[in-house]
Amino acid sequence: MLVATAVLAGLGLVSGLGLGWAARFFAVETDPRQEALLELLPGANCGGCGCAGCNDFAGAVVSGAAPVDGCPVGGGSTAQAVAGVMGLSVELKERRVALIHCQGGNDLAPRRYLYNGLASCASAAQLGGGDKSCLQGCLGLGDCQGACRFGAIAILPSGIAQILAERCTACGKCVGACPKGIIDLVPERARIHVLCSNTDRGPQARKACQVACIACKKCEKAAGGGIAVTDFLARVDYALAPTDEALVEQCPNGSIRVLDLRSKRH
Amino acid sequence: MRFKGGVHPDYHKETAGLAIETLPLLPRYAVPLSQHLGAPGTPLVTKGQQVAKGEPLSQPQGFVSVPVHAPTSGAVKAIKDWPHPLGRSLPAVEIEADGEDRLWDGLAPLGDWRQQAPAALRDALKAAGLVGMGGATFPTHVKLSPPADKPIDTFILNGAECEPYLTSDHRAMLEQAPAVMEGLGLMARVLGVKRIIIGVEANKPDALEALRKACPPDVAAEFVLLEAKYPQGSEKHLIVALTGRRVPAGGLPMDVGCLVQNVGTAVAACEAVGQGLPLIERVTTVTGEGIARPANLRLRVGTLLADVIAHCGGLGPRIAKVIFGGPMMGLGQFSLEVPVIKGTSGILCLPAERITQYLADPCIRCGTCVDACPMGLVPSAMGVLAERGRFADLADYRVGDCIECGSCAYVCPSFRPLVQLFRRGKAELRALESRSGAA
Numbered sequence: 001m002l003v004a005t006a007v008l009a010g011l012g013l014v015s016g017l018g019l020g021w022a023a024r025f026f027a028v029e030t031d032p033r034q035e036a037l038l039e040l041l042p043g044a045n046c047g048g049c050g051c052a053g054c055n056d057f058a059g060a061v062v063s064g065a066a067p068v069d070g071c072p073v074g075g076g077s078t079a080q081a082v083a084g085v086m087g088l089s090v091e092l093k094e095r096r097v098a099l100i101h102c103q104g105g106n107d108l109a110p111r112r113y114l115y116n117g118l119a120s121c122a123s124a125a126q127l128g129g130g131d132k133s134c135l136q137g138c139l140g141l142g143d144c145q146g147a148c149r150f151g152a153i154a155i156l157p158s159g160i161a162q163i164l165a166e167r168c169t170a171c172g173k174c175v176g177a178c179p180k181g182i183i184d185l186v187p188e189r190a191r192i193h194v195l196c197s198n199t200d201r202g203p204q205a206r207k208a209c210q211v212a213c214i215a216c217k218k219c220e221k222a223a224g225g226g227i228a229v230t231d232f233l234a235r236v237d238y239a240l241a242p243t244d245e246a247l248v249e250q251c252p253n254g255s256i257r258v259l260d261l262r263s264k265r266h
Numbered sequence: 267m268r269f270k271g272g273v274h275p276d277y278h279k280e281t282a283g284l285a286i287e288t289l290p291l292l293p294r295y296a297v298p299l300s301q302h303l304g305a306p307g308t309p310l311v312t313k314g315q316q317v318a319k320g321e322p323l324s325q326p327q328g329f330v331s332v333p334v335h336a337p338t339s340g341a342v343k344a345i346k347d348w349p350h351p352l353g354r355s356l357p358a359v360e361i362e363a364d365g366e367d368r369l370w371d372g373l374a375p376l377g378d379w380r381q382q383a384p385a386a387l388r389d390a391l392k393a394a395g396l397v398g399m400g401g402a403t404f405p406t407h408v409k410l411s412p413p414a415d416k417p418i419d420t421f422i423l424n425g426a427e428c429e430p431y432l433t434s435d436h437r438a439m440l441e442q443a444p445a446v447m448e449g450l451g452l453m454a455r456v457l458g459v460k461r462i463i464i465g466v467e468a469n470k471p472d473a474l475e476a477l478r479k480a481c482p483p484d485v486a487a488e489f490v491l492l493e494a495k496y497p498q499g500s501e502k503h504l505i506v507a508l509t510g511r512r513v514p515a516g517g518l519p520m521d522v523g524c525l526v527q528n529v530g531t532a533v534a535a536c537e538a539v540g541q542g543l544p545l546i547e548r549v550t551t552v553t554g555e556g557i558a559r560p561a562n563l564r565l566r567v568g569t570l571l572a573d574v575i576a577h578c579g580g581l582g583p584r585i586a587k588v589i590f591g592g593p594m595m596g597l598g599q600f601s602l603e604v605p606v607i608k609g610t611s612g613i614l615c616l617p618a619e620r621i622t623q624y625l626a627d628p629c630i631r632c633g634t635c636v637d638a639c640p641m642g643l644v645p646s647a648m649g650v651l652a653e654r655g656r657f658a659d660l661a662d663y664r665v666g667d668c669i670e671c672g673s674c675a676y677v678c679p680s681f682r683p684l685v686q687l688f689r690r691g692k693a694e695l696r697a698l699e700s701r702s703g704a705a
Binding site for chain 1: 352353354586587598599600601621623626683686687689690693694
């Protein structure tokens, strides 16, 4: 009994000393600021900043490789907190929100053929651009939804994806996941948006989808800047976004909409 | 010799007994400028211009490119985007026929190929717009121009026609045997190849016999009856079966001194040299349970699918799918406005009861696909990797060697769309490569 206790106690002592020595000898020097930053970051490890997770980003900020406002998910408050730790000042950038430039569900844009394959937009797009009549339109198979780490994308019953602006962190993952390239990040304060990506001429666009932009240029004339038709598609220039919401009424096909993308949380 | 793997689908060669009939002249045609692997040509004609049958409509761009020709005489109505069998709209020349079917006076037949120099023959084949008519549509003159360090010693005629339902090559071998043999001799002369092997699947002994009878005395060919197994008609597997040589991974038949040409290509080569006729016609099987009157048709390239279907009595009431090619490798069509192109070997019309609407289950690692894969790949593991988006790992499994024959998906008890997954993987890998190349 005594012998056993002594042996175990001895073992424990030796191992403890060994571990204590190893912890000192093999210690990795980390900047304490990196630990502090990691506490402030959202911890989603989404990769939206371009680094491999939040810890990597914190290290990059400390070494100066990443800007203090580089975390798109955390937004302004996180940027300020990070800047505080680093002893820098940061200019607040406006929060952005992902927007899908398509609203043509199955009821508005018919399907060209019966797609019977993998439930993936990228795979469907390989088969002649997908089954949607509009070759630029949302295929609704959810590649963006799968890429979103924040549950901010829903596939509506009409077979089209929609961003839930409230949850969107503008990490940009969906932008890269969409094989049609019809998602981009827009400033949350902008209220007038073109929800169409179709670059066909008017008659073909009309045939492809009931809410397609037919490039009639009425919006361009009404706005007098900030919205322009190029390549048969009206596009909003968000740098000088139009504010006159009456111009939405000018669109004969309902491709231009007023949306409130502001989040109540921030 | 047998190749590893492969499957035995129901062959459904119901149309094998139907003689080739010629589709009557139609009022309009649409000839896509891109009907081959490689760069599409630029149009040589303008809107409103009168063209004659056989007149070139496009100028090839680069070496791996061939022209397309007018299927009949008439006026060019438009040059515009038109539905293409590959699934998207591509530029095509729309021709309104004048009903005269007047032959172009610029045709230059070379006459007897035995008197011609190999280079002249090769140029004639390029000018005639010849491509591999088995479906891959690789320009024939490119195949016939191997680099100097890859001498070709064996010429193989592919009469396997292993795709279920298709019988166009079978009928061509029976009805046009002399043209097949002449075309074969001609192409062998271009390369100066002495050894000629003709391979036909065992379910068509009559075709092999017809070719043997039609063989000219100066063409020394071996006639081989092959095991009926899918994909016997794949170039690499045909070479293994006939010569025992194995094309290295990522290689081409010329790496083992072989060249494979399809039956239809041989007929077209014979016509191109003998009569100066460019490739404006091909034999296509129209079949399946969804068409009223199956047939083997001689069609002009540019004939619209709707016209072919109308000639064959129309589609059945429960039609679900119209495929260009066979059921294993063919491409489903999304419009009846698509034109028949040089590589359209069959038009398969299937009713709803022949189509499986399935939801793929997870892979159960049974390994059936591994046994079936004729390329010796591991489709089960590759499918899982592609599904997870691990495309770089997919390259380690040599997805690039997949010939997309569909044997794995055919045997999969979980109904996994394996070929679609691999096609996606290949596309992603190409994108990765071009990105790293640009960076």
